[in-house]
Amino acid sequence: MKRIVSLLMCLSMLMALMAGLTAAQAEEAITLHLWSGVQPEYGYQEMVDTYNELMKDKGIQFEYTRYVNNADGNLQLDTYLSAGGMVDVFIGYGGTGRLIPRVDSGVLLDMTDYLAAAGFDPVAELGEASVAQYVYKDRYWAVPTKYENQLYWFANVQMFEEAGIPLPLNGWTYAEYLDAVEKLTHGEGIDKVYGMYWNVVTMGDTTRNFMTAYNKPYGNYVDETCTATAFDQPEFIAALELIDKTMENGWAPSLEEEVADNLSLPTMYLEGKAAMTPAISQIRIIKDLETYPHDFTTAIIPAPVIEEADLAKYGKHDIYNGAGDLICVSSKTAYPQECMDFVLWYIMGGMAPLAKGGRIPLWKGFDPDAIVEAMTYGAEGVFDVDSIIAYMDVEKTRAAYALNMPNYAQSEIGTLFIEAYESVLYGQTDAETALKQLKTEADQLIQNAMAK
Amino acid sequence: MQSLPQAGLPACGPPPQRDFLCGGDPQDHIFYRVMKMQVNIKKRKNRLKAKNEVINFSFVLPSLLAMLCFSLGPMIISLYISLTDWNFIQGLGNWNFIGFSNFQSLWTDKWFVASLKNTVIYTVVTVPIGLILAVVLAVMIDRFCHSRMANGVRIAMYMPHICNIVATSAIWIALYSSYGPFTQMMRSLGWQNPPRFLANYDWALPAVMLVGVWSGLGYRVFIYSAAIQGLPADLYEAADIDGASGVQKFFRITVPLLRPTTFFLTITGIIGSFKVFGTVNVMTGGGPGYSTYTMVYYIYKTAFSYYRMGYASSVAVVLFIMLLIITIIQWKHNENRE
Numbered sequence A: 001m002k003r004i005v006s007l008l009m010c011l012s013m014l015m016a017l018m019a020g021l022t023a024a025q026a027e028e029a030i031t032l033h034l035w036s037g038v039q040p041e042y043g044y045q046e047m048v049d050t051y052n053e054l055m056k057d058k059g060i061q062f063e064y065t066r067y068v069n070n071a072d073g074n075l076q077l078d079t080y081l082s083a084g085g086m087v088d089v090f091i092g093y094g095g096t097g098r099l100i101p102r103v104d105s106g107v108l109l110d111m112t113d114y115l116a117a118a119g120f121d122p123v124a125e126l127g128e129a130s131v132a133q134y135v136y137k138d139r140y141w142a143v144p145t146k147y148e149n150q151l152y153w154f155a156n157v158q159m160f161e162e163a164g165i166p167l168p169l170n171g172w173t174y175a176e177y178l179d180a181v182e183k184l185t186h187g188e189g190i191d192k193v194y195g196m197y198w199n200v201v202t203m204g205d206t207t208r209n210f211m212t213a214y215n216k217p218y219g220n221y222v223d224e225t226c227t228a229t230a231f232d233q234p235e236f237i238a239a240l241e242l243i244d245k246t247m248e249n250g251w252a253p254s255l256e257e258e259v260a261d262n263l264s265l266p267t268m269y270l271e272g273k274a275a276m277t278p279a280i281s282q283i284r285i286i287k288d289l290e291t292y293p294h295d296f297t298t299a300i301i302p303a304p305v306i307e308e309a310d311l312a313k314y315g316k317h318d319i320y321n322g323a324g325d326l327i328c329v330s331s332k333t334a335y336p337q338e339c340m341d342f343v344l345w346y347i348m349g350g351m352a353p354l355a356k357g358g359r360i361p362l363w364k365g366f367d368p369d370a371i372v373e374a375m376t377y378g379a380e381g382v383f384d385v386d387s388i389i390a391y392m393d394v395e396k397t398r399a400a401y402a403l404n405m406p407n408y409a410q411s412e413i414g415t416l417f418i419e420a421y422e423s424v425l426y427g428q429t430d431a432e433t434a435l436k437q438l439k440t441e442a443d444q445l446i447q448n449a450m451a452k
Numbered sequence B: 001m002q003s004l005p006q007a008g009l010p011a012c013g014p015p016p017q018r019d020f021l022c023g024g025d026p027q028d029h030i031f032y033r034v035m036k037m038q039v040n041i042k043k044r045k046n047r048l049k050a051k052n053e054v055i056n057f058s059f060v061l062p063s064l065l066a067m068l069c070f071s072l073g074p075m076i077i078s079l080y081i082s083l084t085d086w087n088f089i090q091g092l093g094n095w096n097f098i099g100f101s102n103f104q105s106l107w108t109d110k111w112f113v114a115s116l117k118n119t120v121i122y123t124v125v126t127v128p129i130g131l132i133l134a135v136v137l138a139v140m141i142d143r144f145c146h147s148r149m150a151n152g153v154r155i156a157m158y159m160p161h162i163c164n165i166v167a168t169s170a171i172w173i174a175l176y177s178s179y180g181p182f183t184q185m186m187r188s189l190g191w192q193n194p195p196r197f198l199a200n201y202d203w204a205l206p207a208v209m210l211v212g213v214w215s216g217l218g219y220r221v222f223i224y225s226a227a228i229q230g231l232p233a234d235l236y237e238a239a240d241i242d243g244a245s246g247v248q249k250f251f252r253i254t255v256p257l258l259r260p261t262t263f264f265l266t267i268t269g270i271i272g273s274f275k276v277f278g279t280v281n282v283m284t285g286g287g288p289g290y291s292t293y294t295m296v297y298y299i300y301k302t303a304f305s306y307y308r309m310g311y312a313s314s315v316a317v318v319l320f321i322m323l324l325i326i327t328i329i330q331w332k333h334n335e336n337r338e
Helices: A002-026 A044-054 A071-083 A095-104 A112-117 A122-126 A128-132 A157-162 A174-184 A204-211 A234-248 A255-260 A280-287 A308-314 A336-350 A352-356 A368-376 A385-392 A410-425 A431-451 B030-081 B101-106 B110-144 B147-162 B165-176 B181-188 B204-229 B233-241 B246-257 B259-274 B278-283 B295-304 B309-337
Strands: A030-036 A060-066 A089-092 A143-147 A152-156 A298-302 A323-329
Touching: A030 A336, A044 A060, A044 A336, A044 A352, A071 A089, A071 A095, A071 B295, A089 A095, A089 A336, A095 A323, A095 A410, A112 A336, A122 A128, A122 A143, A122 A336, A128 A143, A128 A323, A143 A336, A152 A157, A152 A280, A157 A174, A157 A298, A174 A234, A204 A234, A204 A410, A234 A410, A234 A431, A298 A385, A323 A336, A352 A368, A368 A385, A410 A431, B030 B309, B101 B309, B110 B147, B110 B204, B110 B246, B110 B259, B110 B295, B110 B309, B147 B204, B165 B181, B165 B204, B165 B278, B204 B259, B204 B278, B233 B246, B246 B259, B259 B309, B278 B295, B295 B309
Parallel strands: A030 A060, A030 A089
Antiparallel strands: A089 A323, A143 A323, A152 A298
């Protein structure tokens, strides 16, 4: 009996050992990690699953992780990038403000030679205007993958029709905008419908982009040297005064209301309590009828410009390249070639499922009709298709500036910017005083940073 | 003279031949042998003591290592980092020594000055108010509540102290909203147009301070209640015989006797309020503007938004020095009492 028990034990141990060996062999497949700021259900998991199926035989598998694109989420990402190991490929946001410090700290892979070896010319494939801004030290550290012009806003088509206002698909002026926003505002108390919802709290970047619309792609700065800010320019002052005016007149919820009542895109625009809002990066939320049911149509319209004379030059905001979702590879990845293979696959077709979640691919090889079809798939009537086509057709060549922007206290200047426009919107001071003060303080920060 | 036999020791033998004073082997002498045994016992005791110390130390070692790794070590490193311009994203080791430059910059930095000022205001307001409310409530609970009910009240008051600060802050955000219960209560009390508390430059900090007082009240009441129950009853009986009123007893007996507890709560309250972060981060994010910046919030912002670890460490060092001074005062006070 003892012998039989011993024999059985030996057999079971042998089988366990063999199972372990088999598992070890299976684990030899390379697992790489993709990070992005969007929930997996908006096309990312489908995209990763497709790639994993394609690469099954080659033993390469990607795992998708969503990080939150805020200060805490980017801190988490930067920590992993510095330590190495948990991030191989990621989609970065925040433009050069976040890209350049990452390059300077050496956490990003220099993609230039890999792209050249694969015969992929970013300028030819994505457009010079889209790519140039992200060329730093004459090298490619990131490749933009998505078109998203933040100077385009959402508009409730039915509300515009009821107010008898034509959709300004070809641009409009501040005066026309103010006239419209007043007409669109009606009701009182809990039933009040606002002409505009700025969403300064959660979409502050978009509001700031509106204020810097004329100064793209230099943004906050006078020029590409980034040694002086441009906040005292009349265009900045006019934009801030416009925002303030809509809030003061009750045509938009005040900043106090936004903060105190925790207003958001779903509770304001999608509840039909505002006719317009700047939130182009949230196309996926507009389309998500299951979570945010609504029965009106959304058009994508350009933000207004100061006066008639600006319409021809800035009306369609083609000075803003709109290229975003920067795909990057960690310099600490053990498999740079495998990561670059994924990057190229992603850019040239792989990211197609994301169009269903509202992300418009930048690669010229995509069929625009297919993108529109994907964007409206499952959400017929939610978008005004003509406005989407007009939005995608914006000529972008004017935005071709190659910037090697230095990074002098950019984050701190961002904080000063927020404080300045908050002080105006809270009624503490006027736009001109606040922005002149902002320029003084920001320039001082730059001087301090340069002195170090 | 015959020497006396000692317990546990062999007899000495005839003294004339064996006495080392008289030319015998000194090592055989009773005094030498007693001394040798004492030395051996001492050595054995020392060995035992050392062994016990090693065993005791091995129990403490994990905590000690954790403290070294996660508390003392980072503290020392932080002291050094405060003298550098280290940026977090540049990775470990990319530290340029810049001396006291960070500390010099602090005093011209409007955000630091504001955070220091707000922290001091927060402390000066919340600690005394919290203590006064706590002692009054503790006495009232002790005096007017049935013992079973008193425990229930104390537990209910203690709950905010053990609740997650993020959860309680989120609840207070809702309470402070335009149509929230707190704002409505203010209206019903006759305040026609109460401000949006968290979105107002003048009211945001008081609103955060109110949450601080509320969340710390239960803990203080608990400590005061324990102290009150230990107060000698004969003093109150004597005061009753002398015809003292309730108020007189409170100010002449209770408050003086509670002085050690008050001192303890004052020191821990000051340290706690200097470290306030959670409520500010969740409820206001330092805003509007920088009207609710506190020192720890500014450390967090500088370190993890701007990645300026060197500068953030210098703020942390200033905070450390301030808390060290408070702790030394506490030590001195304890020494004086002893």
